[in-house]
Amino acid sequence: MGLERTEELSLNMGPQHPSMHGVFRMVVTFDGEVITKIEPKVGYLHRGLEKLAESRTYTQFIPYTDRLDYLSAPHNNMAYVQTVEKLMGVQLPERAEYLRVIFAELARIASHLVFIASTALDMAGWTAWTYCFRDRERILDLFEMSAGSRLTVNAMRIGGFSRDVPPEFWPALKSFLDDLPDMMEEYFGIFYGNEIVMARLKSVGILPKELAENLSITGPVLRASGVQYDVRKAEPYGIYDRFDFEVPVRYGCDSYDRTLLRLDEIKESAKILRQAMRDIPEGPVTAKVSKIIKPPAGEVYHRVENPKGELGFYIVSDGSPKPARVRIRSGTFINIQMLPIVALGWKIQDLIAIFATLDAVLGEVDK
Amino acid sequence: MDVAKEKELREAELLVEKNVLVTTIDKALNWARGHSFWPVTMGLACCAIEMMATGDSRYDIARFGWEVFRASPRQADLMIVAGTCTRKMAPLLRRIYDQMPEPKWVIAMGSCATAGGPFIDSYAMIPGVDKVVPVDVYIPGCPPRPESLLYGILQLQQKVANPAKVRLMQHGK
């Protein structure tokens, strides 16, 4: 019986690290290799968007919303412009609504592809990363054809779109959708069916249903814990109530289900895209709105189902061309709160895996 | 320390080498350095995704020899600051720069790193990353296309290979 003494080790997993999520910092306390306490420290990408919104007009703020969850930029655009249109009571032409759905679902597929890539990368699987990014390039081509920019698209305006998509868009979209089932087969073969991946993710990081509801968690993380809640079905926005799709749910509550769920969501998005491509009418792509957007005084809270969670905008207007308050309710900021609770008692490599399945993008967390 | 002064000192150091006889070994070393940068992953925001897209199979960065993105700054010689550098992140950026061994270069990618970007009048922003580290190449864009990033690194390769010629170009001769 010697004078042995063990101490807890406090490790700083700093803002610069090899994973793809961004500048996220955690101070992790270990007892041996087992985690005893996690303290996430965010704010290294805080750019003050809510304050900037008060000195920009409504239309000038649309490019800033791109930079929130930069992996699914058209979706953020849609959330913001739909909020302002709700305030103003603008009715969009049919073609614009269908185009919005197409852009949003393409953004969802792109974001989930990056999720697969980054989860694979966090577990040192470089192959899946290159495959996913190669397929994502096809979606970025579609965005570039119609809006000019690959990543931060800025495609939507208050009242519709600034211009229509070119005729090359439709054959390219069709060929992408036709190749999608083969791509998913490949991913399953490389990544999901892999034994190592299954061993690292199965039964790791259990998030029980009641805890998820109490923590205000939304998005795929909530649906992998058995709650079938999707804003597109609970409170449909745009024309989502016309499409026939299901909301995938899994009841395992662990990391493997969180990753598998996103594969299911890609399949459902492909279904919606095919229906939209089939039913889209001709017509104008923008409603008649005045040049200077001046919504009447009031407030509104509108939310959409972002690929990462629920993105909500709460806008308070006082009748002037600049908003009085824009509040961005980002899903991942609130979802990160599950990390200190769920990852206790696991080892450090499991912590990386759990954080990867959370799919956090620091642009959205830090605004 | 004053970053502008540091940049001046670095440029002056290049000038000293110009006066000394430039041997073939020096030229060969510079050629080798330029053709095999090892970038450190300083991807902060959206530009990081374009940096990653440069590394994938379409805009292959491996054909130039720069695909070895090291996570640790001690093993890298190029820092591509891709994304927004906020005031909270700036001292950490400087610390990572200090941990890199000589010779080292910095590329400021994107308009946030170059000059503050669209967030310039926010309370949490530094107007450009050249207030923190001395920058060699600025790449504008929001985010810059992968081809722009490749062009920027090629410019840096030219600067490393012929430091004297680039210095003359900068002074408009």
Add this chain to the structure above:
Amino acid sequence: MGNKEILRQRAEELAAKVNGEVEEQNGVLVLKVKGAYLSETLSTAKSFPDVPCDFLHDLTALDLKDHFEVVYQLSSLHGPQRLRVKGTVDREHPVVNSVTRLWRGANFLEREAYDMFGIEFKGHPNLKRIYLWDDFEGYPLRKDYVTESLEERSVVLPLKKGE
């Protein structure tokens, strides 16, 4: 009676108990109360019979010129009810009771409101700044906050021990 009518009835009963008022903004019921009655209002709203508003979407604050308002967006995962609760708080000493014992997800949200507005949440387990660094002076989202000039912002902060 439809869901909306039941909710309105319950909200009006609650408003009568806590001296609040109910109005409707763009299709959503808004319940305005004074800051002191907020915790009672929220715990009652969370356990409304038939229309429980048990999911907290968002917690934020508004700066109206002479007072603050803390805004809670509530709804439910198992029903279509939506409610917005607003509590007025004094500008000089903004103190409200924390709701972390009702919803654990309010932890980060309250820290953010404290960071941006300076509203203190009594009973919060760890009320520190979350987005800005600890030595930051001022509360940015207040309307009387003046952003520092470019020169002041160009100065790199010193690195503290433990960062």
